[in-house]
Amino acid sequence: xxxxxxFLFVLLFSTNLMAHTSHYLKFKKIEMEILKDGKVIGYNYYxxxxxxxxxxxxxxxxxxxxxxxxxxxxxxxxxxxxxKDNQLMTYDSKTLQNDKKKFVNLIYMPGKNQFNIKGSxxxxxxxxxxxxxxxxxxxxxxxxxxxxxxxxxxxxxxVNFLGNEKIEFHGKIIDVDHFKLTSKDMSVPKNKKLxxxxxxxxxxxxxxxxTYSRMGNWEYRLKNYE
Numbered sequence: 001x002x003x004x005x006x007f008l009f010v011l012l013f014s015t016n017l018m019a020h021t022s023h024y025l026k027f028k029k030i031e032m033e034i035l036k037d038g039k040v041i042g043y044n045y046y047x048x049x050x051x052x053x054x055x056x057x058x059x060x061x062x063x064x065x066x067x068x069x070x071x072x073x074x075x076x077x078x079x080x081x082x083x084k085d086n087q088l089m090t091y092d093s094k095t096l097q098n099d100k101k102k103f104v105n106l107i108y109m110p111g112k113n114q115f116n117i118k119g120s121x122x123x124x125x126x127x128x129x130x131x132x133x134x135x136x137x138x139x140x141x142x143x144x145x146x147x148x149x150x151x152x153x154x155x156x157x158x159v160n161f162l163g164n165e166k167i168e169f170h171g172k173i174i175d176v177d178h179f180k181l182t183s184k185d186m187s188v189p190k191n192k193k194l195x196x197x198x199x200x201x202x203x204x205x206x207x208x209x210x211t212y213s214r215m216g217n218w219e220y221r222l223k224n225y226e
Contacts, residue, residue, distance in 0.1 A: 029047045029224075032045070046058070074097070075098075077095030077097075087128070088132065093149055117147065118152065144156060162179060176200060195212055
């Protein structure tokens, strides 16, 4: 009985994920606020447009960590993803992290079904089954590897379903699915490991919250969407 239930869950959840960009045509924007140790320190916004058959997702991120009145960690970035028939065609981003420039230039090559990536930490090819590791796209919960939206590095991952939970959103209690996303390679240095808890609302097809710990407790939390 448990095996049948698990198979049905995976089947329904996977079907819901496959048409990922079509789900977002109803959105104009998704706003997430970034918190560290319970305090809001910045934002991550996504804006959606469609021109003919191309869906464009623009990403803006900015946050700052201050200690004793001094900025110790400062990030500001901008990225653009373009999809056609649910296939990522191009991705470009520029990020300034503590005055250090990072970037990604990605192009899909249909003949090889691969991405050609030029990034600040990786240059080469990657399978087209990869997803950009941005939190607007719930298909990140289905794939086996992701591409860093800041540096272009390719990271293999494992996603486990932890169960159904209830969380509060704007004064209402909603049902969500709780997932754990971790690095497949456990030998990866701790500061580069994937280790996220993710809460997903499948009715709205939107990620509600992401948390992780790295020199403090971090949270990306849905603030608003249109």
